[in-house]
Amino acid sequence: MRLGRRFVIAVPTLWLLLFFMVPFLVVLKISLAEPRIAIPPYSPLWEWVNGSLKFNINLENYSYMWEDSLYLNAYLSSIKIAAIATLLTLLAGYPMAYYIARSPEPRRSILLLLVVLPFWTSFLLRVYAWIGILKTNGILNAVLLWAGIIDEPLVIMQTDVAVYIGIVYTYLPFLILPLYANLVKLDDTLLEASRDLGASRMSSFFRITLPLSMPGIIAGSMLVFIPVLGEYVIPALLGGPDTLMIGKVLWNEYFSNRDWPVASAVAIVMLVIMMIPIMILRRAQARGAEI
């Protein structure tokens, strides 16, 4: 019995060890090295010199991140963009999830299918489609100019606005699905009781539905917030030089500056920062389970 249980736990433990812990340690090791132009492009952490083991541990990459305000600003800017984008996604996604959950059964399945449908095409292609829509001579500007709403084409591409549009569009399903799963379980008798006691529809929503859907809101928001924090593709393709996000900085360190040690240090710090929302999520889930 106990052996069987241990075995069951051993498989995921081994999995995590192999595919999370080992890569993490490799990144940690590189973050303590010095960059150089060679294969591989960083100094070894330890080497045998005349029969004795010599360690070269270099903490400069971390102190460098403190000295150059770029990194701190990139972290803060990523958090800001992720927070705003999550809020926008929530504002767009909540009514959709609510509507789907309140729809009669056959229509519900179709609506859910529609939410998941975009996943059937490549994410990259869909972002490229947005370039076609948003660019100066793109579809959106052509329509607005034709309708006489604007006189000059709007510059949306290569701005933060384009990044927000891209993020909200891409991550909407990640918010709708957990929120839907929560809202669909909502006990109708509670709403009936509140209506019987004289609460308006509005007040029933804010005092019953919204508080009860909080675990769904938190789960959905985290599923948006955490990946957006490290998002690279959307800011790289839709954003301009002003869009400062840690994913871009990381790419830049790795590919443009070819500075693997600093890139690794940035990644380690990002991982630490990401732990915070994940812990909030876990705590919220634990609380949800108690209820």
Next chain:
Amino acid sequence: MKTRITTALIALAAAGAVQAQDNVLHVYNWSDYIAEDTLQKFTDATGIEVTYDVYDSNEVLEAKMLAGNSGYDVVVPTSDFLQRQIAAGVYMPLDKSKLPNLANMDPALMAGAAAYDPGNEHAVIYMWGTTGIGYNTKAVAERLGEDYTVDSWALVFDPDTVSKLADCGVSMLDAPTEMIPAAMNYLGLDPNSTNKADLEAGAALIEKVRPYIRYFHSSQYISDLANGDTCVAVGWSGDVFQAQARADEAENGVEIAYVIPKEGALQWFDMLAIPADAPHPDLAHKFINFIMDPQITADITNYVWYANANAASMPLVDPEITSDPGIFPTEAAKANLWASVPYDARTDRLVTRLWTRVKTGQ
């Protein structure tokens, strides 16, 4: 219509999947840099299949080469990057007995490339060109007046001038080792200086005009210029001519011109080289020899509008191309061209940091 894969992203995704298969040659080249039928002709002639991936920055190529085991058999670094990658042991010496077509190459240009690779031991010239300015003639005349002659870096580096162009879109290459020296050149400094103050002055100049720059990217400007989405781009000669050709094809009324600024411009050589850990060095030699065939090289030049270094191919190149001073610079313009020198590790770090600051505005 040619499918264009612009971002390094896709190249990355594709590169991740590169696997050694027998009789399949893996080539990693710049985007928009080969004739439509070159690879097919190679396969027809030799029976060797080609997997072809693209990039648009030397830095990305270097990152992949230094990581090792890229799986590529032929890559195309620019001369200054080639030099220090050779020093890092990235490339294998060429077996010249397998490259009989070397006889077709222009000795003077190969001697120029030998400055980076003594004896041309590791690489042969694929194409060469300059880094200048591409612009939409009508849009620029509208904003700066019909009398304004575009002949100087002032178009992009003078804040007063470039601010008038910001609304129609100005882009710069995402290539620190080309942009910062160009700015230094405009300031009257030696573009090859590794003096910290000089490099900082160059970067500061770009930071000053940065508010008027729409983006820093090294391949997107081709289609943007052609479609009229942007109107000025610091770019590579042939890429700008490709934009010009695409605008002509589309008949959208956009007219694109390329200028080598009077202050001078960078002249570079892109070099065919074989990584030391290439899975198929034999096939790679066959490919390089095939490219040096006069007709094949002439076809590429006729398609991508970059100058080649193949003397035997010149009679086969479109006279419109050989007579264009933007592609084959005049003697007077040649005097102002500079060749880059590779930076040492310290300067490299300084330049990349300065560039990060320029790009992000931090």
